[in-house]
Amino acid sequence: MNAIDDKDFGTPERESATRVTLEIDGVSVTVPAGTSVMRASAEAGINVPKLCATDSLEAFGSCRVCLVEIDGRKGYPASCTTPVEAGMKVRTQTPKLADIRRGMLELYISDHPLDCLTCPTNGNCELQDVAGLVGLREVRYKKGENHLELKKDESNPYFTYDPSKCIVCNRCVRACEETQGTFALTIDGRGFESRVAAGQNEAFMDSECVSCGACVQACPTATLTEKTVIRIGVAEHSAITTCAYCGVGCAFKAEMKGSEVVRMVPWKDGKANHGHSCVKGRFAWGYATHRDRMLKPMIRKKISDPWQEVSWEEAVAYAAGEFRRIQQSFGRDSIGGITSSRCTNEETYLVQKLVRAAFGNNNVDTCARVCHSPTGYGLKQTLGESAGTQTFDSVMQADVIMVIGANPAAAHPVFASQMKRRLRQGAKLIVVDPRTTEMVKGAHYQADYHLKLKPGTNVAVIDALAHVIVTEGLLKEDFIAERCEPESFRQWKDFVSRPENSPEAMAAVTGVPAELLRGAARLYASGGNAAIYYGLGVTEHAQGSTMVMGIANLAMATGNVGRAGVGVNPLRGQNNVQGSCDMGSFPHELPGYRHISDSTVRAEFEAHWGVALNPEPGLRIPNMFDAAHDGSFRGLYVQGEDIVQSDPNTQHVVDALMAMECLVVQDIFLNETAKYAHVFLPGSSFLEKDGTFTNAERRISRVRKVMPPKAGYADWEARQLLGNALGYPMYYAHPSEIMAEIAALTPSFRGVTYEKIDRLGSVQWPCNENAPDGTPIMHVEQFVRGKGRFMITKYVATDEKVTQRFPLILTTGRILSQYNVGAQTRRTDNVRWHSEDRLEIHPHDAEERGIREGDWAGIESRSGQTVLRATITDNVQPGVVYTTFHFPESGANVITTDNSDWATNCPEYKVTAVQVMPVTQPSAWQKDYQRFNRQQLELARAEESGA
Numbered sequence: 001m002n003a004i005d006d007k008d009f010g011t012p013e014r015e016s017a018t019r020v021t022l023e024i025d026g027v028s029v030t031v032p033a034g035t036s037v038m039r040a041s042a043e044a045g046i047n048v049p050k051l052c053a054t055d056s057l058e059a060f061g062s063c064r065v066c067l068v069e070i071d072g073r074k075g076y077p078a079s080c081t082t083p084v085e086a087g088m089k090v091r092t093q094t095p096k097l098a099d100i101r102r103g104m105l106e107l108y109i110s111d112h113p114l115d116c117l118t119c120p121t122n123g124n125c126e127l128q129d130v131a132g133l134v135g136l137r138e139v140r141y142k143k144g145e146n147h148l149e150l151k152k153d154e155s156n157p158y159f160t161y162d163p164s165k166c167i168v169c170n171r172c173v174r175a176c177e178e179t180q181g182t183f184a185l186t187i188d189g190r191g192f193e194s195r196v197a198a199g200q201n202e203a204f205m206d207s208e209c210v211s212c213g214a215c216v217q218a219c220p221t222a223t224l225t226e227k228t229v230i231r232i233g234v235a236e237h238s239a240i241t242t243c244a245y246c247g248v249g250c251a252f253k254a255e256m257k258g259s260e261v262v263r264m265v266p267w268k269d270g271k272a273n274h275g276h277s278c279v280k281g282r283f284a285w286g287y288a289t290h291r292d293r294m295l296k297p298m299i300r301k302k303i304s305d306p307w308q309e310v311s312w313e314e315a316v317a318y319a320a321g322e323f324r325r326i327q328q329s330f331g332r333d334s335i336g337g338i339t340s341s342r343c344t345n346e347e348t349y350l351v352q353k354l355v356r357a358a359f360g361n362n363n364v365d366t367c368a369r370v371c372h373s374p375t376g377y378g379l380k381q382t383l384g385e386s387a388g389t390q391t392f393d394s395v396m397q398a399d400v401i402m403v404i405g406a407n408p409a410a411a412h413p414v415f416a417s418q419m420k421r422r423l424r425q426g427a428k429l430i431v432v433d434p435r436t437t438e439m440v441k442g443a444h445y446q447a448d449y450h451l452k453l454k455p456g457t458n459v460a461v462i463d464a465l466a467h468v469i470v471t472e473g474l475l476k477e478d479f480i481a482e483r484c485e486p487e488s489f490r491q492w493k494d495f496v497s498r499p500e501n502s503p504e505a506m507a508a509v510t511g512v513p514a515e516l517l518r519g520a521a522r523l524y525a526s527g528g529n530a531a532i533y534y535g536l537g538v539t540e541h542a543q544g545s546t547m548v549m550g551i552a553n554l555a556m557a558t559g560n561v562g563r564a565g566v567g568v569n570p571l572r573g574q575n576n577v578q579g580s581c582d583m584g585s586f587p588h589e590l591p592g593y594r595h596i597s598d599s600t601v602r603a604e605f606e607a608h609w610g611v612a613l614n615p616e617p618g619l620r621i622p623n624m625f626d627a628a629h630d631g632s633f634r635g636l637y638v639q640g641e642d643i644v645q646s647d648p649n650t651q652h653v654v655d656a657l658m659a660m661e662c663l664v665v666q667d668i669f670l671n672e673t674a675k676y677a678h679v680f681l682p683g684s685s686f687l688e689k690d691g692t693f694t695n696a697e698r699r700i701s702r703v704r705k706v707m708p709p710k711a712g713y714a715d716w717e718a719r720q721l722l723g724n725a726l727g728y729p730m731y732y733a734h735p736s737e738i739m740a741e742i743a744a745l746t747p748s749f750r751g752v753t754y755e756k757i758d759r760l761g762s763v764q765w766p767c768n769e770n771a772p773d774g775t776p777i778m779h780v781e782q783f784v785r786g787k788g789r790f791m792i793t794k795y796v797a798t799d800e801k802v803t804q805r806f807p808l809i810l811t812t813g814r815i816l817s818q819y820n821v822g823a824q825t826r827r828t829d830n831v832r833w834h835s836e837d838r839l840e841i842h843p844h845d846a847e848e849r850g851i852r853e854g855d856w857a858g859i860e861s862r863s864g865q866t867v868l869r870a871t872i873t874d875n876v877q878p879g880v881v882y883t884t885f886h887f888p889e890s891g892a893n894v895i896t897t898d899n900s901d902w903a904t905n906c907p908e909y910k911v912t913a914v915q916v917m918p919v920t921q922p923s924a925w926q927k928d929y930q931r932f933n934r935q936q937l938e939l940a941r942a943e944e945s946g947a
């Protein structure tokens with residue numbers, strides 16, 4: 001996979017059962033009906049010059065460069081807007097056409113700065129290419145009016161708009177509309193005066209633009225250009241890889257000059273993103289080479305000691321020695337490991353192998369514990385597999401889209417663009433969310449129902465929806481009879497039919513008017529293909545697993561599983577959260593979600609790994625913290641996961657880490673957790689290693705190394721060093737060998753190889769003898785568990801009650817420009833959009849407390865206190881406040897509590913009872929944090945400067 005140039009067919013591919021044969025320049029071509037003459041030509045290897053057309057956008061027909069002659073037609077039709085017809089005879093190259101094209105190009109060039117030699121995109125400019133193609137040799141109009149003096153807009157940190165180079169082809173405007181769905185750009189003015197404008201002639205940074213870069217990619221000239229291209233120059237080689245941010249898993253072409261990234265270009269053949277991206281994946285990769293990267297292994301006895309820089313061998317020997325010493329003193333179970341959803345499948349697999357085989361226990365857990373563990377549990381119980389059911393593309397066949405507790409526009413932006421495209425085509429929308437997010441109303445779409453529930457009442461809502469479906473006869477009886485367990489269905493039906501589950505009875509609990517709930521239920525059950533997409537607003541609750549099962553119940557009851565356009569789709573947060581779960585990161589499961597107590601499965605691993613495995617499930621992350629408090633858990637290896645910032649009840653986490661005798665952190669930065677560590681192992685970024693990520697669609701995609709590991713070893717290599725130092729040898733020459741082992745031991749991965757991923761672009765598991773090329777849609781003929789199982793989902797109010805002392809509910813979420821704990825995005829220009837976490841508060845609640853926009857607001861919960869600036873907005877309902885958690889100094893998790901999902905311990909981040917009051921200074925925790933942070937940075941710097 002190494003190609004800079006992707007062929008551009010000029011207009012999008014058409015799907016049609018009808019094939020049409022025509023003749024182009026004497027060549028017979030057969031294409032699907034609806035294909036343009038331009039695309040048919042390109043498919044036959046005949047390239048018609050073009051400027052305003054590109055195959056990611058519908059044809060526009062403005063530049064008149066692509067004209068052709070067609071037998072029996074008058075004039076010169078534009079090939080991009082002319083559909084093929086059977087028997088058509090087309091000529092693309094005649095003297096007359098050449099004349100016209102040269103004339104058109106002459107006009108464009110006469111109003112274009114002729115600075116090709118010094119232009120940043122010299123050699124990568126379509127205008128330049130087309131001028132060459134049509135044989136333009138001179139420009140006769142030299143002194144006319146022009147736009148050469150127009151001022152550049154440099155406001156966006158990542159790209160420049162130079163209007164002097166604009167040919168007004170409209171590709172950027174259409175990209176913003178069709179691809180991204182933001183509608184930020186227009187063509188301002190008429191005729192000669194017309195120019196591209198962001199909003200009302202604003203700077204890009206002041207407009208609606210979300211910096212996705214689709215316009216930059218679509219621009220055929222240097223008008224919209226990445227600043228890195230201007231600075232570094234045009235790339236010389238490239239490799240296809242996968243974004244290291246969210247669970248959409250966009251494929252990118254990393255364009256390189258030597259080992260320096262010039263730009264990341266979304267790969268048009270990427271099956272999750274089809275050539276689109278968001279601001280994070282396309283532009284926010286500078287963190288990978290940021291000066292804060294830690295590149296040397298370090299050790300220290302106590303966290304108050306300065307770090308001591310050592311060799312890799314010394315660091316792993318020290319860590320291994322400490323782990324063995326602790327085990328000798330406190331027992332085999334006194335140490336454990338935490339895997340990361342940001343690392344590759346292969347690296348994650350090795351961590352759990354290290355824990356099970358070298359530590360000799362099952363004390364391994366993953367950050368999925370705190371996000372989607374209820375998805376794993378709930379979907380396994382009902383459908384039989386711990387994963388979403390669809391491809392992202394499936395949404396294009398959905399008639400009704402229900403979004404529950406998710407804001408894909410912020411957290412899964414590329415999928416949100418696809419979803420919005422479907423909504424613009426007319427799909428109906430139900431949003432279940434306590435806040436009014438961008439998913440409720442946006443450019444050319446609006447939710448048909450917004451169920452603005454009280455945080456913590458999801459299960460009451462799902463039961464009420466089910467009640468309507470059952471009692472109004474909207475069940476899909478034939479599907480249920482054929483595909484589901486009759487007894488569990490009968491019990492569920494009896495349960496949801498009870499009057500206490502009616503929308504009317506539940507209205508007081510949920511805060512959602514009964515008629516809205518009834519309308520939404522009817523629409524979901526009878527509006528055609530209905531698909532549910534959900535996020536952490538479902539899982540991060542005391543009843544997270546119950547809600548996931550409630551969603552699966554609803555889909556089964558209405559027959560909305562097992563085909564395109566329907567399904568149950570968890571929107572996974574981090575790039576490899578699906579993969580980290582698949583790879584056996586949970587303490588009770590071996591790779592492929594097989595229980596550790598299953599002696600047959602264990603025997604397979606024992607034979608392969610050459611060790612006896614402990615049949616007892618190990619500790620989950622919160623149990624590790626509790627055991628650390630008790631003194632029975634003293635050593636922890638944390639791979640690429642910042643538990644201090646991301647886990648709830650920060651003080652409890654910190655106290656647990658302070659009780660450790662050996663905390664080993666492997667990360668690319670000295671993150672908040674590393675500040676409590678005794679051994680620091682430098683991590684490698686996604687650009688520095690080979691491997692695979694698995695996205696929210698179960699799609700396994702390649703991560704390709706484009707530069708050497710900055711610290712000397714990729715994470716998978718470092719893991720081998722640790723294994724070897726612990727006396728459990730691991731020798732893999734390449735991550736493909738690790739994948740071969742995963743495939744050999746995991747039925748759903750049996751057919752996965754790097755060769756296959758390279759050949760197909762990506763593969764969705766299960767990929768095995770039954771599905772050699774993977775499985776885009778699950779549960780087609782039958783559920784993975786055989787018959788679908790309905791589960792009783794009784795609503796139980798959370799223990800986290802509002803009281804007079806804590807009268808508001810705090811809920812948390814993400815925003816577009818930042819990512820998770822912000823370790824990556826905070827080290828990029830994305831801070832220009834969001835440089836601090838803010839507390840959103842309703843105007844009534846703010847007024848009652850005397851809080852004005854921008855004031856410091858103190859937030860107190862039963863766990864702790866913090867201070868944030870207030871943003872006053874009616875996006876939140878009265879009684880609810882909201883914040884993000886991207887900055888460590890915000891201390892959002894200082895106030896979240898230890899409450900968690902009953903089945904999986906996923907923390908109840910979404911419901912914390914708080915009081916909010918105006919304050920004038922940071923909280924005591926924040927002051928302590930600042931002090932401790934300063935001290936730790938000095939200890940690290942002291943090492944750097946050799947002090």
Ligand code: SF4
Nearest residue numbers: 176209210212213215
């Ligand atoms: S960067 Fe994206 S959102 Fe901004 S103008 Fe371009 S296409 Fe529109």
Ligand code: SF4
Nearest residue numbers: 166167169170172219
């Ligand atoms: S900015 Fe680029 S894409 Fe947009 S109209 Fe001008 S030349 Fe075309």
Ligand code: SF4
Nearest residue numbers: 243245246250278281
């Ligand atoms: S949508 Fe997600 S995977 Fe795609 S570019 Fe953005 S952050 Fe990366």
Ligand code: FES
Nearest residue numbers: 061063064066080
């Ligand atoms: S490419 Fe067909 S009119 Fe511009």
